[in-house]
Structures are given as C-alpha cells and as structure tokens.
Amino acid sequence: MSFCAGLSKGALRVHPDCERILISEEEIRAKVADIGRRISNDYAGKEVLMIGILKGAMIFLADLVREITVPVQYDFMAVSSYGASSKSSGEVRILKDLEYGVEGRHIIVVEDIVDTGLTLNYLAENLKSRDPASVKICTLLDKPSRRIEPVEIDYNGFVIPDEFVVGYGLDYSDRYRNFPYIMVLSPKVYMNEGE
Ligand code: PRP
Numbered sequence: 001m002s003f004c005a006g007l008s009k010g011a012l013r014v015h016p017d018c019e020r021i022l023i024s025e026e027e028i029r030a031k032v033a034d035i036g037r038r039i040s041n042d043y044a045g046k047e048v049l050m051i052g053i054l055k056g057a058m059i060f061l062a063d064l065v066r067e068i069t070v071p072v073q074y075d076f077m078a079v080s081s082y083g084a085s086s087k088s089s090g091e092v093r094i095l096k097d098l099e100y101g102v103e104g105r106h107i108i109v110v111e112d113i114v115d116t117g118l119t120l121n122y123l124a125e126n127l128k129s130r131d132p133a134s135v136k137i138c139t140l141l142d143k144p145s146r147r148i149e150p151v152e153i154d155y156n157g158f159v160i161p162d163e164f165v166v167g168y169g170l171d172y173s174d175r176y177r178n179f180p181y182i183m184v185l186s187p188k189v190y191m192n193e194g195e
Pocket of ligand 1: 053054055056057111112113114115116117118119120170171
C-alpha cells in the first residue's frame with residue numbers, strides 16, 4: 001500500500017487530500033534521468049530548444065534539463081483553451097509566446113500530461129509552421145483513454161489510467177503543484193464543487 005506522505009521528509013504522514021500515491025518521487029527521478037539520457041543520445045552534436053508549456057510542465061522541465069548533456073536552451077509558452085465546452089472544439093489561445101523565433105532549431109515541446117491531445121495537437125502544428133529543423137514531443141504523463149486528437153509522443157514518461165492526478169506540476173485549483181510525487185486526488189476534495 002502506498003502512503004501519501006506530507007511534504008516533510010520525516011515520518012510518513014498521510015495527506016488528507018490524497019487517495020493514494022500513483023508515482024513516487026524515486027520513480028519520477030529515475031524516469032526523468034532515463035528521458036534525459038535518451039534525449040542526450042538522440043541530439044548528440046546538436047543544440048536543443050526545450051519549450052515548456054506553463055504552468056504544469058515547469059517542474060518536469062526544470063528537472064529534465066539538468067539530466068541533458070547536449071547544449072540546451074529553454075523557453076516557455078502559455079496557452080489556454082476557451083473553457084470546458086469549447087475545449088472539445090480544439091480551440092487554443094496562445095497567452096504567452098516564445099521569446100525568439102525557432103526557424104532552423106531543434107525543438108522539444110515539454111508537457112506534464114497529454115489528455116485529450118487538443119493542446120499538443122494545436123501547438124505542434126503551430127510550431128511546425130515556424131520552420132524549425134525538427135519538432136518532438138515529450139510528456140511525463142500520458143492518459144490515452146481520454147484522447148480526442150492523436151498525438152505522436154516521442155518521449156513518454158508514464159501511461160496512466162483515467163484518474164484525477166495532481167502533484168509534480170499538476171494541479172487542482174492551482175494547488176498541489178509543489179508535491180514531489182504524483183498522487184490520485186481524493187474525490188472528497190472536488191465532490192462538492194459548485195455547491
Ligand atoms: C494541462 C496540461 C496540458 C493540457 C493537456 O494544462 O498541462 O497543457 O492540460 O490537456 P489536453 O491534452 O486535454 O489538451 P492545464 O490547462 O491544466 O493548465 P496548467 O498546465 O496551467 O495546469
């Protein structure tokens with residue numbers, strides 16, 4: 001059984017909002033190191049531009065770039081769908097764009113999770129239209145059961161079931177992003193939403 005430890009590294013303390021830990025700190029660390037090694041091998045002799053999609057990917061990107069041994073630059077984009085109803089229409093707005101052009105650059109888009117695939121589908125097309133040398137996709141989590149648009153993922157951390165997960169960048173109401181593991185959120189946290 002997995003316990004939901006609090007943020008203190010001391011005695012295990014069950015966090016009241018945690019149903020169970022899905023992916024531990026150790027498992028995340030090993031996976032990030034593995035993806036970092038693969039990227040370093042694949043891009044030997046090249047420089048790579050990692051693009052983190054705010055806010056969720058920030059923590060994964062911060063750990064990942066430190067596992068990469070080829071020259072790396074990183075930048076961020078922020079996007080927003082037009083709310084839940086239009087999310088299914090695939091409309092995505094760019095709230096913050098890249099600082100510089102990406103023409104001729106080797107790009108890796110970094111996400112915390114691919115869910116419906118609508119965000120990455122839009123972003124991949126948008127970035128490809130800017131004439132980069134290459135575009136690859138890297139995500140820590142993949143929830144294929146929720147997919148609406150297909151996404152070709154080049155670096156895939158963990159395939160997960162359709163459960164409400166938070167931690168390591170993922171949030172509920174902007175909370176839990178700082179938890180060092182991925183946990184299934186207890187339904188009691190969101191059950192009475194809207195009441
Ligand atoms: C999440 C995640 C992806 C997107 C994936 O972001 O970080 O960007 O949703 O969902 P999709 O595959 O269904 O398009 P969210 O909108 O929750 O914003 P956040 O990163 O700021 O938490």
